[in-house]
Amino acid sequence: MSEEPRERILSDFQDCTGLENMEECIQILQQHEWNLMEAIRAVHEGIGDGNDPESTVPVYQTMDDQMVLTGHNPNNTRQPNSNDSDDVEIIGTVSAGERTASGASFQTTSDSARNLHFQIVYHDQTEHVHISENETVHKLREKVAEKVFVPVHQQDFLNWKMKSFDERTKLRDLRLPLENIIKLSSIRDDSAHRIYNHTTTSSHNSGEFPLTVLCEDKFGSTIPYKLVLEPHTTILEIKKRMENLACIPIHQQVWQGLLGATDSDTLRQTQIVQNGTLVVRHADTSPNQKLPTTRQNLLPSTSTINYDDDENMNTDRDIIVEDIEDNDIGVLSSTTSTTTVNEGREPLIPDEFTDEVFALQHFSSVFQSRYGSSGPILYMGSLDQALQESLYASIHSRRPLAIYLHNDQSICANVFCSGVLALDSTVEYLANNYVFWAWDVTSDVNRTRLLETLRRCVGNQCAQRVGCMEKNDFPLLLIVTRSRGLLELNSIIEGKSTPSEVLLNLIQSHDSFEQQRSRDMDEEIMREKRENLKREQEDEYEQSRRADLAKQQAREQEERESKLRIEQRSQQQQESKARLPDEPDESEKNITRLKIRLPNDEGILMRRFRLQDNLQVLFDYLTSEGRMLGEYKLLTTFPKRDLTTLNSTDTFEQLKLYPQEQLILESL
Template sequence: MNSKDNTVADFQACTGIEDVGLAFKYLEDHQWNLIDAVNSAMKNDNIVDINYKGDDISIISPSQATTSLNNIYSANSSSSHKVNPLINTSSLTKNTNNMGPKILIFNITYKDKTSVIKVLESQTVGKLKEYIEERFKIPTKEIYLSGWYNNLKVFNYTILSSLSLPIENNLQLSKLSHMTSGKIPSSNESQSKRLYTLYIKNCWKDQKYTLQMPGDKTIKELKDTFAEMSSIPTKDQEWIGFPFEIISDSVTLNKTGINFPTQDFEVFNKASDSNLLSHTSNGRSSVDEDEPMMIAHLPPPTSSKIFSNIHETQEEGEGDEEFLDSSDNFGVFDAPCSSFKLSNQQPLILPNTIDVVEGQIHFVNQFELRYGKTHPQFFIGTMQHALDASCNLPILERKLLVVYLHHEKSILSNIFISLNLCSETVINYLNANFILWPWDVTHTSNKELFLRITTIKFGKILENTLKTTNVNEYPCLIVFQKCRGQFDILNIFKGSTCLEDLMTTLIHSVDMFRNNQQSSLQEEMERDTRENIKREQDEAYRLSLETDKAKKIARVKEIEQEQLIQKLKEEEDEFKMKEKEAIKMSLADSLPEEPPKDCVSPVTTIKIRCINQSKTFQRRFLASTKLEILLNYIASLGFDQKEYSYMTYWPTFDISQLNPNETLKTHNLYPQVSLTITERVE
């Protein structure tokens, strides 16, 4: 079979058109583009909807849809929920006539083998992995797909239509257990960053979770994320599975030594007995076990009075079905955003949801299936992410956070959504000024999860508010603002609020927020000014201290330098004195003995007078003694000839300038000479 025959066969399988000629005409009109041809054929009035299960596709005609609908009415006629039989089914046919599901083609390559899998774009990545499991016999949790369009990062709950994929996609299939490189390949991820897949068992509730986290996330962030997924607060979590004891929650996953790319954990609740579970995997609250109520179309109210009449009509303790039977006040009509809720319709958030993001994605998908795609922009992410995108931004960039709480059992849900929430005016104003975070509190488990999350972020203020809110006051819009570092509830809108009051109060809330924003900005500017002045004063004081310290250090160094110089000078003087004493002693030891008075040899008497010291010295020398001996004698007395002059009286001359090798008699220093010692003048 050639490629065109395959295309014709695929076209007939999708559309149910058995006429080959007609199939060829559709394909040729659209240049053999299968998707465009199928979408064109879906516009035919003979086709209402496409149901799929696995790879099988079946076509439902309008008559079949009507028959199925009547069967649903018959099946529910005996139930406790009473349904108005005058529900207009034309809107169902009208809405489904234009539905043309897009078929995506995936060429999956594994070990040089390529297999083609066709999936509707309304399905999830997890569903695609189930098909791959059937085809390649690889468990879903072992499947890793790479090569996504535009290097997209996907999760099992990701809906294919949200990825804007082309018709044909080429993906490479890898088995996680066989990936020995220590890194899941990803073209847009650096080599140093890892993405861990964590399989976590909640031993307190006997539940299992799969969580993907980057390796640069800390243990604290892992525990906070798990606290939002489970019912175990961060401080009460006890983790089993780390290879060694983790001392600090600030350690990143990359540094914990856990296995890559997957790791198994068990988490216990330290604050509770693990044998006494408040919830079990098989247990559900009475609210969860109730069948969804059947709600008929209601006429649009003309004023806010009709909302109050709704509450007056329903007495306390009466069921929602009694209100629906009251045909005196309301007629049956086609609602602008929704048709009706059937017993097989999925809730906005499935019971016992543990993943907030997954629950919100399901919320948006179901919301659009019921009410259409014209609605405010819902923020998809955890409560912390919503706060970071609204209240935790810098003051001038902040927005108000609005929490939308839905309840299936409220008789005002469809009315509020159709007339208020889906109003173009409200949509535009919410998108421009608010971050809208949605949640469904119909089921007790989801309400408890919501309260756990909000208690962590806001304390008890929201829990106390919800305790006083009964079912028929839902839906609720709760407006939060951050003022002076605290989260406050600015306004609460309940299901009975009319469009005019809703818009008026929303505008008033924004005005109040702007005023508070200006006040906070002014306070922050004043605080910054005070802090700047304080910083300048502290800096000036610090510089003054440093200057004083520097002066003190300089003075200390100066004193130390002076002391050192003085010490060196003293040591030098002492050394010179010792050196002089040594020279004096040496010279004294070298002198010949003084001749006696009765010496028969010629003797000369030398008298020495020191003017500065008023001292007089006298000694006898032989006339034949050399002048050098006399000079040594005078030096031994402490009068170095370099510093002193040895002057005679008459004629006046300095004997140190004479030849020291000649005798005293030769120099006419005989028989008696007086010398005066004076300091030399430079």
């Protein structure tokens, strides 16, 4: 076998199995002697857990100008040669010109279409879906959504390894086995790092330029694509990328958010910021594509209107508005049929209500009965309370406030409610990023109440702007934010906006709010640091002041005690002097001479005493000289005695301290 067929077999094998490891593919083909069908069957049986008794991969043989799809051997044996034609069932033929560059493109008739079985594993839930292989990937997603309640645009098939597919790809083109397992994950528009297997994975490298592109597909869903581009990528290259991902030809792409950039401009040359959001839709998809159908379903009509997906759904908004304005009774005209608008319906908020919580509960109930959806999650409370919950909450949990103002007399009211507020993407984004409060201004009474409330809670400027609005300017979506402690009307989204415009405006307003919140958070952190430092300095100062005060009090106490001791010593000295008898004359008899050596070489004291004087006289003498009893020991030399421990009434004669004695005074 030459190298060229093997390369073709290897390419076809990778296309059919989705395997990208070249060495692994070659190894599998070598194990089956380069028999493409046996190798594909082995891989698919491995994917289907080996429970399928029959191979689901069609066997084909290449001839001169056509490719014949044949039956297969359920025993997985090698196919017989062309001579054993009895064992071959010809299903259909495909000309060689219909083969794609990556391999053969098989076509089967509807009669031979297989019914595929999918086991959907989502968290702890397992569901089963049966679908014909002639259906599209989008149809499969719709069936999955019915089972596990994950919206189509949020479904991620984790274990699908096909190289490329889109929502319009038919399941038979993916060459799936009869039994399949789908590991399902739910993607959040604001936090997903993977949007389907054919999108670009997000990155945070410094040399990359991340962007989010919201793509409106023909099914009415908004699919987010996370793109990680180079800064030198041109706008034209981005459009080509979206042509491959979303299958929208470049000449039919309508973009929002390019900020005046041309096709030749690179990202770094434009005003587009990193992590920014762009919107692209098909030029054939009118912003009012669902307008007539939505009104027909919601309002009483005189006749049934049928619209073709590719023609009548492209009705121009200006024509519809002009028709309605020309009819004062509010009738929507389209060809020969008419639809009555907003007559005889229960208001979202009645003129008379007990409190605002009851009014908003009534709003939610009527909204759901009208549009079949509860819409965004309403904050059940007054506007003051909604502001406290959103913009006056802690800096870490603070969110912007979205105020929805409804007017049943507006020509856009029903379209906006059913086509924007009831969308899963809008509901989820508002729930995750905003506090949502609503009011109905159809009646003059409720309009006056609202303007007074806006003037009091948000500001006079906001109330004036809303008060100047005409009925056909409604519905309105007011985005209120807070900057440096002041409330601001960040944006006003009018009811004539498309779902993509509304979502883009919500995202941009939230991004702007988050940037301001980040700055406020930094300022809050700096303010807390300053306050903490100030408190620490005040605490240190207070501690130092208290310490100084304690020292001062201690000094004063010590001074008082010292002064008291001095006074007491002086008083004791005076009392001792008063008690001390006169020193006897040297010529007297029966006297003793005492020589007292003071400590620390302070000198010597000498005095004469009568032998009948007791020790107390000696102690009084020492006290008069400033030596207080209890502060010293008075020792004799031989025999060594401490006179302070003896009886103070003993006389010098009794103690044999005569005719003279040398004493030593030691300080205690």
